[in-house]
Amino acid sequence: MGSVKLYDLSQPLNQEVSFWPFYPPFEVKYIKRKAEHGVNAQYIMTSNHMGTHLDAPRHFITNGKTIDQIPLEWLYGPGVIVDLSDVLDELDIFTPEMIEQRVEVRKGDILFIHTGWHRYAQFGETPDEEKYLLRHPGPHPSIVDWLIAKKIKIWGVDMVSTDHPMNLPIGRFLGRGGLEQWKRVRAICERKFGEKLTELFPEEHYQLTHNALFPHDCIHVENLGGEISRRELHNRRLTLGVFPWLFKGGEAAFCRVVAFVEES
Amino acid sequence: MAIDLARCRVLDLSQDWDIHTPGFALYEGPTVKWIKRVAFERAGGQWISSTLHVGTHLDAPLHFITGGQDIAAIPLNKLVGWACIVDLTRYGIGDYDIYGPEHFEQWERDTGIRIQPGDILVIHTGYHHYYPSDWATDPALRQPDETRYFIKHPGPTRAFADWVLWRQISWLAVDCASADHPFNTVIRKIRADLVPEFEAKHGKSISELLPDSDYQVMHFALFPHGVIHIENAGGEIDKVLNRRIMVGCFPWRFKGGEAAFCRFVAFVPEDEL
Numbered sequence: 001m002g003s004v005k006l007y008d009l010s011q012p013l014n015q016e017v018s019f020w021p022f023y024p025p026f027e028v029k030y031i032k033r034k035a036e037h038g039v040n041a042q043y044i045m046t047s048n049h050m051g052t053h054l055d056a057p058r059h060f061i062t063n064g065k066t067i068d069q070i071p072l073e074w075l076y077g078p079g080v081i082v083d084l085s086d087v088l089d090e091l092d093i094f095t096p097e098m099i100e101q102r103v104e105v106r107k108g109d110i111l112f113i114h115t116g117w118h119r120y121a122q123f124g125e126t127p128d129e130e131k132y133l134l135r136h137p138g139p140h141p142s143i144v145d146w147l148i149a150k151k152i153k154i155w156g157v158d159m160v161s162t163d164h165p166m167n168l169p170i171g172r173f174l175g176r177g178g179l180e181q182w183k184r185v186r187a188i189c190e191r192k193f194g195e196k197l198t199e200l201f202p203e204e205h206y207q208l209t210h211n212a213l214f215p216h217d218c219i220h221v222e223n224l225g226g227e228i229s230r231r232e233l234h235n236r237r238l239t240l241g242v243f244p245w246l247f248k249g250g251e252a253a254f255c256r257v258v259a260f261v262e263e264s
Numbered sequence: 265m266a267i268d269l270a271r272c273r274v275l276d277l278s279q280d281w282d283i284h285t286p287g288f289a290l291y292e293g294p295t296v297k298w299i300k301r302v303a304f305e306r307a308g309g310q311w312i313s314s315t316l317h318v319g320t321h322l323d324a325p326l327h328f329i330t331g332g333q334d335i336a337a338i339p340l341n342k343l344v345g346w347a348c349i350v351d352l353t354r355y356g357i358g359d360y361d362i363y364g365p366e367h368f369e370q371w372e373r374d375t376g377i378r379i380q381p382g383d384i385l386v387i388h389t390g391y392h393h394y395y396p397s398d399w400a401t402d403p404a405l406r407q408p409d410e411t412r413y414f415i416k417h418p419g420p421t422r423a424f425a426d427w428v429l430w431r432q433i434s435w436l437a438v439d440c441a442s443a444d445h446p447f448n449t450v451i452r453k454i455r456a457d458l459v460p461e462f463e464a465k466h467g468k469s470i471s472e473l474l475p476d477s478d479y480q481v482m483h484f485a486l487f488p489h490g491v492i493h494i495e496n497a498g499g500e501i502d503k504v505l506n507r508r509i510m511v512g513c514f515p516w517r518f519k520g521g522e523a524a525f526c527r528f529v530a531f532v533p534e535d536e537l
Contacts, residue, residue, distance in 0.1 A: 003267075004267060004269060006340045006341055006344055007340075008340045008517070010516070010517040011517065012336050012517050012518075012519040013516060013517055013518055013519060014336075014518065014519040014520045014521075016519075022300075022305075023299075023300075023309055024299070024311055028520065028521075031292075031315065034328070034329075034330055038480075039327060039328060040326055040327055040328065040330070040522045041291065041315060041316070041317065041327070041522060041523075042315070042316055042521065042522050042523070043292065043313065043314070043315050043316075044312075044313065044314060044316065045311070045312070045313040046311070046312060046313075047299070047309055047310070047311050047312075048309070048310055048312065049309065051516065051517070052516070052517065058308060059307060059308055059309070060302060060307055060308065061302075062302060068280060068399075072274045072275075072276050072529065073273070073274070075274075076272075076274045076529075078270065123519070206306065207306065207307065210307070226517075239269040239270070241274075241512075241514075243512070243514030243526075243527035243529070244516075244527060245278070245281055245319070245320070245515075245516065245524075245525035245526060245527055246276070246278040246279065246280050246281055246319070246320065246499075246527060247281050247282070247525075248280040248281060248282035248397070248399075249282050249296065250296075250310065251308050251309065251310050252309075252310070254516035254518075255514075255516060255527075256340075256514035256515060256516055256517060256526075256527070258340065258344075258512075258514070260269050262269060
């Protein structure tokens with residue numbers, strides 16, 4: 001692409017990829033084969049919240065924008081990938097201040113947060129599904145007002161959710177009456193945050209970054225990955241693109257995410 | 265040639281994808297259903313099922329080649345690049361017509377634009393106006409007609425496939441149902457009732473026009489060379505005709521996929537819009 005270098009920030013997606021709790025998996029089967037039909041053709045069955053995908057407001061808002069109603073101008077443009085991977089451990093919290101200490105975020109930017117967590121995804125360097133799904137970091141609640149003030153429309157994380165597990169089924173009810181994963185997640189967070197736990201994760205903050213931001217058309221990409229760990233992409237200005245297929249009426253869609261870097 | 269990304273606007277060359285979008289002949293279209301609702305589960309979630317040859321999609325070599333490259337294996341560098349957008353409607357090409365190298369070489373002479381080795385070739389037949397999921401066309405020009413779209417669009421013969429290889433085209437995109445002529449696909453059998461109409465238009469027999477040995481030549485002859493294609497392109501394509509511009513094809517990163525829905529866009533400097 002002329003003097004522009006492309007970086008793929010998407011995770012591979014197939015039937016092996018872990019799926020979000022309570023959502024059906026990605027299934028694929030062949031319905032035509034070369035020998036019989038002269039062609040290979042597949043049929044897929046899936047929820048939208050797998051692999052690298054963009055959530056549309058409709059995911060949480062009745063009559064919110066669907067994938068096809070998100071302007072391409074929001075999906076392509078200037079932005080930054082902030083690297084917080086060296087300071088984030090299991091179930092840690094990151095704040096807007098931590099982001100701004102590392103890179104200047106301008107109004108209307110596309111903002112991706114590199115936590116390093118994508119390495120634990122199915123096709124990451126060191127796959128660990130429990131760590132990837134149950135014990136990823138998450139944002140401090142102040143990120144909501146900060147993103148709105150920054151007029152950010154599209155942000156994204158290299159994790160399964162933009163919310164902290166304590167604001168998700170994972171830390172609240174996953175496995176209740178069964179494997180009780182939520183209890184173990186909560187116990188780690190109690191040790192980590194002590195008395196501040198209920199202040200950091202009040203009851204009403206359930207899926208905070210979804211419920212509080214989607215009404216403002218501030219939406220996000222989950223499960224970023226691919227080359228997002230490349231150091232030359234971090235903490236600098238570049239051009240980012242998020243490309244879901246044109247799913248009319250879609251509450252979310254798989255997408256290809258790309259960093260475009262002009263080579264000097 | 266460099267491109268100033270900061271000055272680029274993105275135009276959408278993709279068609280809508282929903283339950284009304286028709287799949288290719290004998291391919292099931294999309295099913296979309298809500299499986300979670302905000303009122304009950306505090307989040308809304310859909311479940312989809314579909315074949316992959318629906319709406320704007322990219323075929324991978326695996327579609328026709330056992331063990332061929334899948335969608336995730338196609339490098340991003342190949343999917344973004346310079347493209348010549350050739351408008352065939354200026355040569356009066358229409359229902360059942362056959363286009364060939366001569367039209368593209370004429371286009372080079374007429375526009376002064378040289379189709380360079382490694383370029384992407386986007387073929388505008390104008391038939392995207394007939395696609396039921398066309399959205400960008402002026403409503404006055406939109407003429408949804410799926411029979412015309414699938415059965416009557418123009419297409420090439422082996423001469424064009426050979427020319428594409430000779431000119432080292434990287435990959436192709438078409439604003440119609442198939443990169444092949446409809447009567448060079450399974451449509452020849454399932455709409456055999458229209459073969460006489462096709463033959464009458466050309467004054468030749470179908471076996472002379474499209475010999476059996478050339479069946480689906482744009483797939484069979486080109487995929488082994490990695491020359492793949494987008495089908496059902498459209499969207500705002502009318503805004504970029506007869507130009508050489510930067511385009512990008514973005515399928516989701518489907519590991520093992522023989523095809524994938526994709527977003528197809530043009531990156532155009534603001535002052536050239």
